Amino acid sequence: MDWLMLMKEKNLVNKIVDMNLVTQKYQLALSQEEVQFLVERRRESLKKEQRVEFGEGILPKLIFTFCDSPFIDQDTYADTLAVLQDIFYFYKNELMDECTDEELLEVMKRAFDGKCQGSLEYLEETVLEGFARKVREGLEE
């Protein structure tokens, strides 16, 4: 799938850097190194989950969705985004693409800020696991 990985990473880096203009009001910003780290992590995560992303991908939307979370601060910002990104791709597969990006991001944000109280582990292994099971059961019916 190498030919599919030729997706416009340079444009993505620029787009994410531009997102700092939005997130800085929440005292959050990504350095160039952190952006590169996230782009690299995106590539690894997509490969691991055997997914292909096109256009600007989910990262800008992820940043926009979570930048106002009370459980994210500058120290944990890049690492949290990296894990959220991993969780997102994992659950797109678990949900068999039955949820749109918007729907999954909404579920993740609501749970992260609510029940999970900022715990990525609880989000991934409990809340989203239960959600995915319900969606799959609904499909089976």
Added chain:
Amino acid sequence: MSYKPEELLEVVEELTRKFTSGESTSITYETAQRLMGAVLYGIGIFEAENHNKIINQKNLITEKGVLPRIAYQKGYEMLIQKVKEVKERYNEKILNFCAYENKNYYDTVAKGIPGFFQQYDPRFYPQNTVITMDYRTIVSVGKKTGILAIEEYLEYIYLEQEFMERWSQDYVICILERHQKSYREQFYNISTILLRHALGSIVVKKSLDDAEINAPYMVMEKFVSTYSQSELVSFFEHILAKWIKESYGNNPDMFQYFFHDVEEFVVELKNAAIYQTLPRVVVL
């Protein structure tokens, strides 16, 4: 004209956006491969079907040839038209379709094919043949897939139907029952039974409309034993061509189709002559 994967990327991206309705920024590898397959299938149709008419239009070609986006779009339009034409022809032909009480023949052609037209996805999965075509035709559709496979398969079925219409239904069923009482539950090609009956009857100079059981198998055995395999193939090729012309007019497609069974028929005759099991191979 073959395109590099990078050249097709833009077309695949556009198709992916349609596939996800813009609601997802990523898809699985499997979906991506499938959509790439859909693009290649459309371009394949374009390149095979009269594309010369189109490439004469200067606005569609560059120095490197037809743009992949144009090739795919034109190919897709041709694909839609082909599906429509194949379906219309099928709807016309199915009215007179007879399975001669063979369940597999009926299930495949009268039930399976409508299922194909209901489920076929020319936009996102045109390369999917959908059904398994359990009734085996004498000639296989080979590596063809999707509507191209179904189109070819149906043309073979129509040839078989035209071939067997020469006889009454009762006659065909009688021959099939003589071949094997349980033919109704079997999965072989039933037209070959009639073909072999016709060829065998010509060899032993028996009337083709006479289904009586006093079959001169000894004449057939002597005939088969006298000639080599290649001589028998040539002989049957000749009489098949002559007989089809006399019975069906100038029909090269029918000859070409049924000729594909001759070699196998001869091999079976040769073995049957040795082990005196000719009635299993040919109904006389």
